Amino acid sequence: MKLQRFIKKYLNGIIIASGVLVTIGLLSEYIFHQELVAVSTMIIASIIGAFPIMVQAFQSLKNKVISIELLVSIAVIGAFFIQEYHESAIVTFLFLFGAYLERRTIQKTRDSVKNLIAMAPTTALILDDNGEAEEVEIDFVDEGDRLLVKTGAQVPVDGFVLFGEGFIDEASVTGESFPVKKKLGDKVFAGTILTNGTLQIEAEKVGEDTTFGKIIELVEEAQDSKSVMEKFINKFSKYYTPAVIIFALVTYLFTRDIRLAITVLVLGCPGALVIGVPVSNVTGIGNGAKNGVLIKGGEVLDRMNQVDTMVFDKTGTLTEGKMAVTTFSVVGQEDPLGKAYLAAIEKESDHPLAQAIVSYLGETKSFMVEQSRTVEGRGIQGIVDKKEVLIGNERLLKEKEVAISHSEAKKIDAIKSQGNSIVLVAIEGKLQFIIGVSDVIRPEAKEALARLRKMGIKRFVMLTGDHTVTAQAVAKQLGIDEVHAELLPEDKVREVQKLKDTGHVVAFIGDGINDSPSIALADIGIAMGSGTDVAVETSDIVLMRSSFEELVHAYGLTKATIRNMRQNILIALATVAFLFIGLFAGFIYMASGMFVHEASILIVIFNGLRLVKYNQK
Structure with a gap:
């Protein structure tokens, strides 16, 4: 464990040292023609580079996993055995540098979660009984507390507005790009920002129970979960890696070419195959x-x-989910105070149909309802300004012997056929209004x-x-x-x-x-x-x-992400096929093959990152 912590702490330094030594070795051999310096630096670069790779391979073997690092470790030992020091040095450096780029790139795809966590509110202003505000840690806020939110501050909890008006930027929770106006009774969410105004709110949900807290939890869990395709690739790689080792042994037995067998090990690493699907998965989510x-x-x-x-x-x-008046038809000679009578009775009801009608009528003359009675399953019977008002369905009017003409019945059926609920209003025994109310699509x-x-x-x-x-x-x-x-x-x-x-x-x-x-x-x-x-x-x-x-x-x-995963699998398999063909055809060697291998890893990573900018619009 100490060794692993040491490697993790100094891994970037090891990669830099390996790269510098490889560069010195190449310059010494091809520019300054200093063979001894070239060989010496390549040996040191190989040892430095192979060290973290072999430690990781050993740890995997302890867990009964034949890893990619094991393939590279065997290949490096083999390269040493046949004194191909520049090959072993270049292979170890490219492998470490490729792994570094993988880590950095994948980390960027998780920035959305880190940004969310950083945006989580840490303090709140609690109001006491005297209206005095005290700043406290968010952990000390309880449900039912009254909080003050000032312009530019974060809303610390989920709750509803008790006092004040303002505009809130809810992009962190809903993705909505424009600020939303909030007034008395409106819901507000933790993590959003009050861009204008001052609000007093009552805490309804706090801490991890807030919508914002749940978003962070859900996204973290989702990005750590594996897709079916990713699980298949991980299972496949467990069998693929031993198969490559067996293939390298068979190659040596048939060709007696140790260099060729070692190169098979290096080029057979399924790096792009293993990394391509997780990158698509994390980026898509x-x-x-x-x-x-x-x-x-x-x-x-x-x-x-x-x-x-x-x-x-x-x-x-x-x-x-909101009822609204879609049709308001006047029948015969309209009573000038008819709408005011209707509004007076409907204001006393909390039924969604009644609320929709009151909202539609707006400001009307005020009347005291002298008497009202709910007729179950039919509507309301009331007296306003000493006049009888019936508000309800056809059954109510039929029972009260209010006449509905043939043309009025046709109009009612037409409104019904458009998906409306019907409200009929009769004043003093005569049908006055036919109202169509529906839930707005x-x-x-x-x-x-x-x-x-x-x-x-x-x-x-x-x-x-x-x-x-x-x-x-x-x-x-x-x-x-x-x-x-x-x-x-x-x-x-x-x-x-x-x-x-x-x-x-x-x-x-x-x-x-x-x-x-x-x-x-x-x-x-x-x-x-x-x-x-x-x-x-x-x-x-x-x-x-x-x-x-x-x-x-x-x-x-989801379709774009799955398509992206399949593209990455195809790129990975095509790269391995190209490398093996090139190897046995004689135009691909260990170092050049490793370069192509690492390049394929970067290609699948950048292909996966294209999902960051995906927008269906």
């Missing part, structure tokens, strides 16, 4: 984190790449689904607990292939299982607690980041901004 897409590991990349069917929950996923959803279809998704399915007519109307607008409505959570699970049983690779996209079983069952579970903690925890991919743009990016990124 890092790109996702940067763009608001949390991918929970390499295996998720593999499965997402194979998805051919996407199943969506409707409310809060395909729609915004996400404006970007239709285009995003079309792009996903072009990228390879063959089938879109909607599973919802909503009414069939409403669900069909939404599906028609978005071009969804199959709709199952009026489902309970267990019914959704059954439908997902049916799709899997028929051979489809299924991704389920949802945001609520009732979606969690389906998210967990699907081959890939995708949660909207604005959804519940349960949905986010059970999912494989989290879309932090809850946008379809992120869904398209996630699918495209």
Whole structure:
């Protein structure tokens, strides 16, 4: 252990010393023609360079692993045996320098996580009962504490605004590039920055439980996890390395050429093969984190790449989860105070339909509601300004003997067919307003689904607990292939299982607690980041901004990452084939072969790093 720590501490110095000695040796031999100096420096360079390689090979053998370092160690000893000191020196230097470049480059791909950790808040301003602020370490903040956030400061916890207004840069959590306005009651996230204004917030989640803390944890775990392809390559290399040693022995037995056999060992190192896939894996996941897409590991990349069917929950996923008035039709002669009567009664209700109508009506004349009664399953009956007001469905008006003409019935059916819920308003026994209210479809959803279809998704399915007519109307607008409505959570699970049983690779996209079983069952579970903690925890991919743009990016990124892995495998195998052909054809030698080998490692690394700039847009 002490030896390994020593090598790790001075490894960069060893590489520099080896490079300097190799350079002196080459200059002495080919420029100054000082053979003794050349041989001496090459021997010293070989010993210095081989030392850390042999230690690593020995440690691997102790763990019963035949490593790449063992191949190089045997080759260096063989080169010494046949007195090819310049070959052994160059081989060890190139191997160490290549490993150094690998480490540096891979480290850069992990910078997104380091930057996230560095951005984590460390202190907070706690307000006492007198409104005085005291700065404390973040570890001393508890749920329910009242905190002060000033302009330019980080939000220290997840919580909601108690007082004040301001604009917050949420790029570190959602990837959103523009500051978002926050006011009373709005949620705020740890790690975001208040660019303008002053806020008082109440702590809801602290420490590792915050959204920011979970992002760091998820990305760290994901980048350390291995894809199916990476696991295969690691398993393959365990058998490949011994095979190269056997091939080198066979080469010597048939040719009696020790130099050729040693060169086989050097050129057979599967460096690019071993490093290419992990670089793609880590870089792809890092790109996702940067763009608001949390991918929970390499295996998720593999499965997402194979998805051919996407199943969506409707409310809060395909729609915004907010009811809004889409149609407001006046029937006959309008009562000038009719809207004010309607607003007065609806303001007393917390039903989503009522809130949507109040929001649509805006400021109206205020009236005291003299009497109101909820008629279960039908609506509300109230008295305002001594006038009877009925607000509800057709059943309510029919029971109260309010006439609905043939033309009015046709208008109601037309509004229904567009996916709206109907609210009818009658004043003093006469139908006054026909209101269509619906959950607003996400404006970007239709285009995003079309792009996903072009990228390879063959089938879109909607599973919802909503009414069939409403669900069909939404599906028609978005071009969804199959709709199952009026489902309970267990019914959704059954439908997902049916799709899997028929051979489809299924991704389920949802945001609520009732979606969690389906998210967990699907081959890939995708949660909207604005959804519940349960949905986010059970999912494989989290879309932090809850946008379809992120869904398209996630699918495209997984395909690009898997494609990149395959390219790297092809480059690695092609390089090994070229080196062996060149070796036996006589135009590749040990040092030149090692140079090509290390160059191939850099090529697969830089190819993997192209994913840093991947953007589906």
